[in-house]
Amino acid sequence: MNQKAPTLQDVATTAGVSSNTASVVLNGAKSNTRVSEATRQRVLDAAQQLRYHPNAAARSLVHRKTDSIGVIFGVAGSSTDYVTNPYMAGILQGVLKVAGEVGYCVTIFTQPWVNANASAHRFRDGRTDGIIVIASPENSDILEGLSSLGIPLAAVACPGERYSVPTVDVDNRTGIEMAMDHLRELGHYKIALFTGEENMHSTPQRISSYRNRLKDWDCNLPAQWIHTCAYSGAGADAALRKIWQSSERPTAILACNDAIAAGVLAEARSLSIKVPEELSVMGYDDAEIASLQTPPLTTISQPLQQIGELTTHLLLKRLQGVPIEPLTVLLDPKIVVRKSTSVPSEDNQ
Amino acid sequence: MNQKAPTLQDVATTAGVSSNTASVVLNGAKSNTRVSEATRQRVLDAAQQLRYHPNAAARSLVHRKTDSIGVIFGVAGSSTDYVTNPYMAGILQGVLKVAGEVGYCVTIFTQPWVNANASAHRFRDGRTDGIIVIASPENSDILEGLSSLGIPLAAVACPGERYSVPTVDVDNRTGIEMAMDHLRELGHYKIALFTGEENMHSTPQRISSYRNRLKDWDCNLPAQWIHTCAYSGAGADAALRKIWQSSERPTAILACNDAIAAGVLAEARSLSIKVPEELSVMGYDDAEIASLQTPPLTTISQPLQQIGELTTHLLLKRLQGVPIEPLTVLLDPKIVVRKSTSVPSEDNQ
DNA sequence: ATCCACTGACTAAGCGATTAGTCATAGTAT
DNA sequence: ATACTATGACTAATCGCTTAGTCAGTGGAT
Known part of the structure; x- marks a missing residue:
């Protein structure tokens, strides 16, 4: 001042x-x-x-309450694009909305999480009443570290159950099933999966759901049809090239977000692979870029803002000591069919 | 806790x-x-x-320093899409980066600004050491209200000079000139301007720069070729319809951001206007969606993240009492030529 | 033996706000 | 006249941390 x-x-x-x-x-x-x-x-x-x-500081000293909630973005890899990432931004938008409604400020912690031993206690600094953790990597000890210090938490797309942290996510199983079923109905069964980082909570869930669906159909697919890319879209081009050179090509690719799908589309263009005639491509998230692709992406839509709103409500409840039941809320994804998927061509059947 | x-x-x-x-x-x-x-x-x-x-609160009571900076998003119209707006998000990303480097947290104020008398003092609550104001509407008294309370400020795309607030912006004049010159070189002079909200700081600047350019060329254009849309893209469709029904049609439309340009492209498609053959369209910002449009947008690129970084540096300087000279920093836009502009067709000359 | 400087650590005040507890004064009931 | 109850407002402690100021003890220099 x-x-x-x-x-x-x-x-x-x-x-x-x-x-x-x-x-x-x-x-x-x-x-x-x-x-x-x-x-x-x-x-x-x-x-x-x-x-x-x-003065908020003086007040919070007495009340032990700051009227502000913290947000920590999980980090996949070395990415530092928090709010320019449409997934994170959508959720944060929901958080801001609900926080605003109840007069809370939102504090974004900018210090990277190292590990529980080194980082956790920094977040018990009386700056916030509770913290929302967004998409922590699977191998991170964020939730464990913070919850063991007794910091009130709520999480998005994290393994919250394990630490009794109320968690909101979109049902990854259902989402993948919807996508797989859509492709199956069109006639595809040679479906490759391009995932995001392995250490994100969603990845193993989606892989297992993909595998289950194939099992349901008695399909036995080459293991290398599961490719690990990055949610930034990086690696999608190489994955497509690799899979296209292999002896057996898929007729459809299910990408685990729209950026990966966009990468596939771009590489398909440069390889002169016609989408959707030769190859159907599906995205995930229904980000703004999905409808703008050529062709517009068929994708799975996640209610990002709603996730943020709901998570914030859960944190507020926890702050008030209201019991939260059930601990994990799974929202429903929706499928948005556009032009990047179609029946497989004859010679690929 | x-x-x-x-x-x-x-x-x-x-x-x-x-x-x-x-x-x-x-x-x-x-x-x-x-x-x-x-x-x-x-x-x-x-x-x-x-x-x-x-405990941060106890500490800040003594030090009168919180190690966190606040962010207020200006609001155009009733929009509440702060961080899902790519312009805001890009800037915020830059703020987060620099704040993180110096160990500051970033607090986003969620309460809407009403007016100086009712709102200003709320922001002098000892929660933040200073505040970054992003794109306040022209008719808002945010800067006036906050600065008159002696709150350290830095601003983005605001009339900061007036209140001795260090301000960063991209040179709107240069940006429009680059766009106009690009179109002129292609052979256009019948150029319409689709602006964002009138009350945004950038709008009158861009309009006047547009007018000046036309004057330089001794062009006298119908006044109604300046259309006010919303930066969300709303209104672009109606504006295009209206202008296309008029007796004299432009050969190019310069939109003041990419969302407006996208709206123009979409409406052009439904009116069967060929872009760029019949109508050249330019965007502004070079948001992610620009390159994904059909055709990909020629646009003016703004270094959003850099704006955020620089603004944060300015605020930090001010907090340290370092004199800031010059007060206003104008970054340079760049033109990104893609496929939505071309020479005007013969019969439109 | 006396003085001084240094070491090591403590006491207490204060940042700004909240709140339990105290205390005059005035008015009312007995 | 006495006891009691409102009324109106004050004093002081506390939240957790920082820091100016104080102080006892030890060892070396004179």
């Missing part, structure tokens, strides 16, 4: 009362202090005149 | 010393207190064992 903010004492002095009286006037009475109407008005006038606003 | 965080006193007790001694050990000595090596070690061990981390 450059220009010192007026304190409660300043208001009190201006109004000619004690700071206690001023405090009582300015926030309903919680002591048995009584104030006459005239005095009350004098205090209110003084506060108004000085543009007084209580 | 559920599980009470250990206090300095807890550490001191565990180590068998006074809280003062513990404090001195844990943060370089600023009192003349001396500590023996043995005692020092005992304190450090105790802190480690208890996972002690100082």
Whole structure:
């Protein structure tokens, strides 16, 4: 602060009362202090005149409550694109909305998580009342570290059950099943899966759901048809090239997000593979870029903002000590059919 | 906090010393207190064992410094899409990066700005050391209100000069000139301008730059060729329809951001207007969606992340009391030529 | 033996706000 | 006249941390 903010004492002095009286006037009475109407008005006038606003730090010292919630973005790989990532941004948007409704600020922690031993206690710094963890990598000990310190938490797309952390996610199993079923109905069964980072919570779930579906259909596919890319889209080009050179080609590729699918489309173009005639491609997320691809992507839509809103509600509940049941909420994905999928061509059947 | 965080006193007790001694050990000595090596070690061990981390609120009360900076998003119209807006997100990303480098947290204020009288003092609440204002509407008194309370500020795309607030922006004049010159070189002079909200700082600047360019060329264009849309892209379709029905049609449309340009492209498709053969379209921002449009958008690229980084540096300087000169920094836009612009067709010349 | 400097650590005040507890004064009931 | 109850407002402790100021003890110099 450059220009010192007026304190409660300043208001009190201006109004000619004690700071206690001023405090009582300015926030309903919680002591048995009584104030006459005239005095009350004098205090209110003084506060108004000085543009007084209580100091949040001092207040939170007493209340042990900061009226702000923290957000930690999980990091896949070395990526530092938090809010420019449409998945993260969509969720954060939902968090901001609900936080705003209840008068909370949102503090984004900028320090990278190293490990529980080195990092966890930094987040118990009295800056926030609780923390929302968004998409922590599977091999990270964020949830474990924070929850073992007793920090109120809520999580998105994390293995929260393990640490009794209320968690919101979109049903990865259902999403993959919807995608697989859509492709199957078109006539595909040679379906390759291009996943995101292995250490993200969603990846093993989606892989296992993919495998189950194939098993349901009695399909036995080459193991190398599961390719690990990055959610940034990196690696999708190489994966497509590799799979296209192999002896057996898939007729469809299910990408685990739209960026990966976009990478596939771009590489398909440069390999002169016609989509969807020769190869159907599906995305996941229904990000803004999905409908803008050529051809527009068939994809699985996730209600990102709703995830953020719901997670915030859960954290607020936890802060109020309201029991949360069930601990994990799975929202439903939707399939959005556009132009990147079609029946497989004859010679690929 | 559920599980009470250990206090300095807890550490001191565990180590068998006074809280003062513990404090001195844990943060370089600023009192003349001396500590023996043995005692020092005992304190450090105790802190480690208890996972002690100082309470930020208590600390900031003493230091009058919170190590966190605030962000307020200006709001155009009733939009509440802060971080899902790629412009805002890009800037915020830059803010997060620099803040992280110097160990600051970033607090996003979620309460909408009403007016200086009602809102300003809320932001002098000791929660943040300073505030970054991003793209406040032209008719808002955010900067005036906050700066008159002596809150350290830095701004993006705001009329900061007026209130001695260090401000970063991309040179709107240059950007429009580059766009206009590109179109002129292709042979266009019948150029319509589709702007964002009138009350955004950039809008009048861009309009005047557009007008100046036309004047340079001795062009006299119908006034209604300037259409006010929304930066969300809303209104672009109607504007195109209207302009296309008029007696004189432009050969090119310069949209003030990519969302507006995308709206124009979509409407052009449904009106069967061929882009760029019949109509050249330019965007602005070079958002992710620009290159994905059909045809890919020629656009003016703004270094969003760099804006955020620079603005944060300016705020940090101001917090340190370093004089800032010059007060306003204008970054250079770049033109990205893609496929949505070409020479105008013969019959349109 | 006396003085001084240094070592090692403590006590207490204060940051700004909240709140339990105290205390005059005035008015009312007995 | 006495006891009691509102009324109106104040004092002081506390939240967790920092830091200016104080102080006892030890060892070396004079």
